[in-house]
Amino acid sequence: xxxxxxxxxxxxxxxxxxxEFSEHARIKxxxxxxxxxxxxxxxxxxxxxxxxxxxxHWFQKWDKVLDWQPPFAKWFINGKINxxxxxxxRHLTTWRKNKAALIWEGEPGDSRTLTYxxxxxxxxxxxxxxxxxxxxxxxxxxxxxxxxxxAAIAMLACARIGAPHSVVxxxxxxxxxxxxxxxxxxxxxxxxxxxxxxxxxVPLKNAVDEALADNSVPSVANVLVVQRTKxxxxxxxxxxxxxxxxxxxxxxxxxxxPMDSEDLLFILYTSGTTGKPKGVVHTTGGYNLYxxxxxxxxxxxxxxxxxxxxxxxxxxxxxxxxxxxxxxxGATSVMYEGAPRASNPGCFWDVVEKYDVTIFYTAPTAIRxxxxxxxxxxxxxxxxxxRILGTVGEPINPKAWIWYRQVIGGDxxxxxxxxxxxxxxxxxxxxxxxxxxxxxxxxxxxxxxxIADVVDLEGNSVGENQGGYLxxxxxxxxxxxxxxxxxxxFRRTYxxxxxxxDGNYLYFAGDGxxxxxxxxxxVMGRVDDxxxxxxxRLGTMEVESALVSHPAVAEAAVVSRPDEVxxxxxxxxxxxxxxxxxxxxxxxxxxxxxxxxxxxxxxxGEIRFTDALPKTRSGKIIRRxxxxxxxxxxxxxxxxxxxDLSVLDKLRQG
Ligand code: WTA
Numbered sequence: 001x002x003x004x005x006x007x008x009x010x011x012x013x014x015x016x017x018x019x020e021f022s023e024h025a026r027i028k029x030x031x032x033x034x035x036x037x038x039x040x041x042x043x044x045x046x047x048x049x050x051x052x053x054x055x056x057h058w059f060q061k062w063d064k065v066l067d068w069q070p071p072f073a074k075w076f077i078n079g080k081i082n083x084x085x086x087x088x089x090r091h092l093t094t095w096r097k098n099k100a101a102l103i104w105e106g107e108p109g110d111s112r113t114l115t116y117x118x119x120x121x122x123x124x125x126x127x128x129x130x131x132x133x134x135x136x137x138x139x140x141x142x143x144x145x146x147x148x149x150x151a152a153i154a155m156l157a158c159a160r161i162g163a164p165h166s167v168v169x170x171x172x173x174x175x176x177x178x179x180x181x182x183x184x185x186x187x188x189x190x191x192x193x194x195x196x197x198x199x200x201x202v203p204l205k206n207a208v209d210e211a212l213a214d215n216s217v218p219s220v221a222n223v224l225v226v227q228r229t230k231x232x233x234x235x236x237x238x239x240x241x242x243x244x245x246x247x248x249x250x251x252x253x254x255x256x257x258p259m260d261s262e263d264l265l266f267i268l269y270t271s272g273t274t275g276k277p278k279g280v281v282h283t284t285g286g287y288n289l290y291x292x293x294x295x296x297x298x299x300x301x302x303x304x305x306x307x308x309x310x311x312x313x314x315x316x317x318x319x320x321x322x323x324x325x326x327x328x329x330g331a332t333s334v335m336y337e338g339a340p341r342a343s344n345p346g347c348f349w350d351v352v353e354k355y356d357v358t359i360f361y362t363a364p365t366a367i368r369x370x371x372x373x374x375x376x377x378x379x380x381x382x383x384x385x386x387r388i389l390g391t392v393g394e395p396i397n398p399k400a401w402i403w404y405r406q407v408i409g410g411d412x413x414x415x416x417x418x419x420x421x422x423x424x425x426x427x428x429x430x431x432x433x434x435x436x437x438x439x440x441x442x443x444x445x446x447x448x449x450x451i452a453d454v455v456d457l458e459g460n461s462v463g464e465n466q467g468g469y470l471x472x473x474x475x476x477x478x479x480x481x482x483x484x485x486x487x488x489x490f491r492r493t494y495x496x497x498x499x500x501x502d503g504n505y506l507y508f509a510g511d512g513x514x515x516x517x518x519x520x521x522x523v524m525g526r527v528d529d530x531x532x533x534x535x536x537r538l539g540t541m542e543v544e545s546a547l548v549s550h551p552a553v554a555e556a557a558v559v560s561r562p563d564e565v566x567x568x569x570x571x572x573x574x575x576x577x578x579x580x581x582x583x584x585x586x587x588x589x590x591x592x593x594x595x596x597x598x599x600x601x602x603x604x605g606e607i608r609f610t611d612a613l614p615k616t617r618s619g620k621i622i623r624r625x626x627x628x629x630x631x632x633x634x635x636x637x638x639x640x641x642x643x644d645l646s647v648l649d650k651l652r653q654g
Contacts, residue, residue, distance in 0.1 A: 014437050048066075072481065098115050100115055106196065128250045130157060135188050144170060145195070147335055154190045161254070178212075179277070187221055267279040273530060294430075315422075316425070363535040368564065378407050392418045395525055397441060414434070418430040419443035423479070423480040424476070425477075429443035430443055431445070445520070456469070457497070458499065543572065555575040572608070575610060613647065622642065
């Protein structure tokens with residue numbers, strides 16, 4: 001399914017939005033998009049202020065729209081707002097009160113629907129419970145949950161009382177959880193006894209116990225546990241509390257705290273180029289506005305839509321486009337606990353059929369997995385309710401795009417390929433489905449208000465169809481504010497690779513891209529040491545540190561190689577400590593070790609033992625050669641800077 005670079009470069013097909021789709025769309029034509037784009041570009045502050053006024057509830061209006069002290073932005077200064085209020089309370093005074101807010105489908109086949117009134121009630125109850133557990137405005141709360149409604153309830157409860165949450169993906173190991181809880185200095189952890197994942201039970205509470213063992217996260221005073229799998233777990237008397245025991249007595253009355261627009265809403269850790277994941281900081285007002293409006297326009301949201309994003313709430317996609325964006329709009333958001341698996345390859349299509357899903361948003365890695373599972377699964381279901389398809393997480397290859405359009409979308413649904421990041425909070429490049437003709441593999445154009453470009457290392461725009469670095473030139477409401485407790489790292493990581501140009505600071509995203517002759521953006525993937533495995537970000541250094549923490553490993557170099565389904569796969573070169581010898585058992589042990597240190601998503605697909613690594617004379621590992629070796633390609637590039645040429649020969653001979 002992987003297309004060659006040439007086929008991507010030569011991709012010329014253009015798909016116009018169907019006329020009757022455009023006719024009923026919020027943004028109906030390229031002209032209308034262009035007008036919005038121009039209006040936003042001419043006066044961004046007026047553009048965002050108008051939307052903030054019309055789309056959101058504010059307890060108190062801001063007195064200044066933007067304060068930009070590069071690279072630090074503040075939006076809607078002195079405005080008072082609460083995102084939990086915007087996602088819940090304001091809908092209760094309308095007919096939406098009894099509309100489904102969350103439709104949840106569990107992996108074993110159980111299900112639950114929560115109306116806005118019911119969701120509001122449970123959020124208020126949980127907010128009161130966590131207040132009783134000593135959580136105050138400003139205290140951080142770790143959330144380590146399976147995909148059950150209580151994950152969203154926990155996030156909204158934290159937001160309601162002004163306690164920033166830090167959601168840790170349930171697939172991360174106890175070690176990874178510990179590091180994140182420590183960095184955030186979380187006061188409370190909300191978790192579940194376990195979660196169902198691909199016919200297995202993930203022992204979440206055990207992982208929390210391990211993370212907190214020996215008082216290794218001293219800030220954590222309490223753990224709130226939701227019962228999901230009912231397996232036996234250990235409950236520590238002075239620390240652990242069952243949600244189902246506290247909920248019945250908790251008041252359903254909890255006013256949303258008026259938050260400053262710039263108050264911290266959440267921290268979400270993501271991989272970067274150095275070993276330690278960084279805490280991406282998002283604040284309240286700008287994030288609420290941007291996720292709201294991108295959901296509304298990109299998915300052409302209508303009151304009757306049944307919207308389903310298949311991400312996990314542990315990632316930014318789940319934050320912005322399962323919970324906050326859809327609920328702020330009063331939409332019906334579907335949440336699914338399961339994942340397509342050998343035992344149930346048609347499970348996604350069952351969900352679409354069961355709930356008449358109209359908008360479906362998933363990742364290219366999932367699409368490629370569906371292709372492998374066979375067309376009979378979607379073909380056996382009625383998918384005629386669908387009207388828009390979306391994709392996110394990595395560049396989508398044209399073949400997968402076309403399959404998605406034909407087999408899932410019945411050739412009638414526009415595809416929105418949304419390029420964005422944890423750091424950007426919301427969509428940056430994306431088609432608006434009724435307006436922008438799409439090309440398979442292109443995220444098309446910037447969302448109105450986003451000034452994006454492809455530049456060289458000096459910040460000069462590159463020519464048509466020339467590769468360069470993807471940058472954003474003007475601050476936007478949901479941009480990350482900083483790296484938690486590390487302003488310096490924020491500056492270095494995003495703002496110093498490319499110098500300011502004509503007085504504009506350039507946000508460097510870490511992706512390579514090109515713009516074609518029609519101005520369409522084509523994102524080519526990461527240009528730094530960040531890998532993209534099944535749409536999940538992993539730093540090469542992160543995996544290397546995990547490997548060298550094993551006593552048998554002296555040195556490790558990690559690269560990725562292309563994989564048909566996962567997009568990329570982790571490939572590790574390992575030099576062993578003196579007395580250890582290479583064996584298949586040790587390989588397996590090291591893979592497991594990485595799983596334990598980070599999580600299963602980081603487990604190397606392949607480990608190769610070696611005596612030496614290709615290095616420059618100054619001692620830098622030449623990863624380019626390792627990537628060539630891992631994917632079985634010819635070596636490309638200059639070898640004259642190499643310290644010891646024989647290393648390459650040995651590696652080539654395997
Ligand atoms: C990649 C996920 C191409 C990109 C929302 C980015 C994409 C990283 C796309 C962010 C897309 C995401 N086309 N590449 N439509 N969407 N990416 O922080 O490399 O988990 O920098 O956010 O995913 O990953 P993150």
